[in-house]
Amino acid sequence: MVSIPLYVFILVYLVFLAIFVAFSLVNIYHIIMSASFTLASFVVSFFIGVLTILTLYYTWYLLQDVNWQISIHIFNSSWFS
Numbered sequence: 001m002v003s004i005p006l007y008v009f010i011l012v013y014l015v016f017l018a019i020f021v022a023f024s025l026v027n028i029y030h031i032i033m034s035a036s037f038t039l040a041s042f043v044v045s046f047f048i049g050v051l052t053i054l055t056l057y058y059t060w061y062l063l064q065d066v067n068w069q070i071s072i073h074i075f076n077s078s079w080f081s
Contacts, residue, residue, distance in 0.1 A: 002075040007068040013059075024052075 031041055 001073060001077065003071040003073045005068070006066070006070045006072055010063075010068060017056075020052075024048075 028045070031037070031045065
């Protein structure tokens with residue numbers, strides 16, 4: 001039987017968040033250094049920021065009662081018998 005603990009998924013999610021933050025910082029740096037302070041760049045950056053904050057809040061709200069020590073069964077040989 002192959003099983004992995006549930007906290008592996010939260011670690012993968014945290015790696016994804018780190019990559020997302022890195023790309024967001026590069027985007028903000030690019031906007032500042034290229035002097036492209038336009039209304040469109042501000043609105044889009046603000047919209048993406050608000051959606052990011054709402055997504056993080058909703059994720060935290062949904063995952064606060066999860067028991068992260070539970071194992072998920074990926075493969076079980078008894079399924080074939």
